Amino acid sequence: MSTIDSSRLLQMRSSILNQNQALQRAAGRGGASGAGGIGGGVDGAAGTPDFGAAISNALQQVNAQQNRASDLSEAYERGDTHDIVSVMIERQKASLGFETTLQVRNKLLSAYRDIMNMPV
Numbered sequence: 714m715s716t717i718d719s720s721r722l723l724q725m726r727s728s729i730l731n732q733n734q735a736l737q738r739a740a741g742r743g744g745a746s747g748a749g750g751i752g753g754g755v756d757g758a759a760g761t762p763d764f765g766a767a768i769s770n771a772l773q774q775v776n777a778q779q780n781r782a783s784d785l786s787e788a789y790e791r792g793d794t795h796d797i798v799s800v801m802i803e804r805q806k807a808s809l810g811f812e813t814t815l816q817v818r819n820k821l822l823s824a825y826r827d828i829m830n831m832p833v
Contacts, residue, residue: 730765785799786800786803
């Protein structure tokens, strides 16, 4: 498994968000929510699902799960807790969330490449 540079990942995310905003402007929807448009996953103007907000929400949930797993691991290492089962379960949940996020990213990039390679 190859390692992913976090700055490269953030750069890719920023690029995707910029392209999403450009597509929304081209479609006449504006894109005023920007990169910080974190909500319930629904665009308030038309009541349609907001893809960017849904992805952002999912990434925040994965990040929160990884933080919980890290906190529990540190607590176990300090001796604050002796419940290794809950530590391992939280670490597995974090690992599964990360792997799922990685697979979704790969599918999105593949779909994006397929769309960009379509003849006009």
